[in-house]
Amino acid sequence: MANRKPTNVLALKGSFKKNPARARVDPLSAAEIGEPPENLSDTEKQIWQDIVAHSPAGVLQASDRLTLEVVVSLMAEYRADKSQFTPAKVSVLQRGLSSLGYTPVDRARLGVSARQQVTQDPWAEFAAAK
Numbered sequence: 001m002a003n004r005k006p007t008n009v010l011a012l013k014g015s016f017k018k019n020p021a022r023a024r025v026d027p028l029s030a031a032e033i034g035e036p037p038e039n040l041s042d043t044e045k046q047i048w049q050d051i052v053a054h055s056p057a058g059v060l061q062a063s064d065r066l067t068l069e070v071v072v073s074l075m076a077e078y079r080a081d082k083s084q085f086t087p088a089k090v091s092v093l094q095r096g097l098s099s100l101g102y103t104p105v106d107r108a109r110l111g112v113s114a115r116q117q118v119t120q121d122p123w124a125e126f127a128a129a130k
Helices: 007-013 042-054 062-080 087-099 104-110 114-119 124-129
Strands: none
Touching: 042 062, 062 087, 087 104
């Protein structure tokens, strides 16, 4: 079975401009990603905040919390002692980051560059409403 891209990713890429009837409804997450779990160390909580802050807008949801927790734990372990971080763990960390849209290839699939996210004017929506 082929990997199916989420509708919000397809919409960001403009996939439904030509044929809007092809849009589907994906299950919605109950909430945003939220704050880091209490069981994480202070270092892991900081990594959590960094990843959330630097992720493409609207990509991380509450349903991604478990994946993010694994990625955060692996990243903390990597930063603590790179020499003991096995190639297998590097592979798992890379796949986790990829699944969260955190690699250049995955950002390109979203159709939104990092520069566009930073330069977006948060007040533009209100100015357009006038």
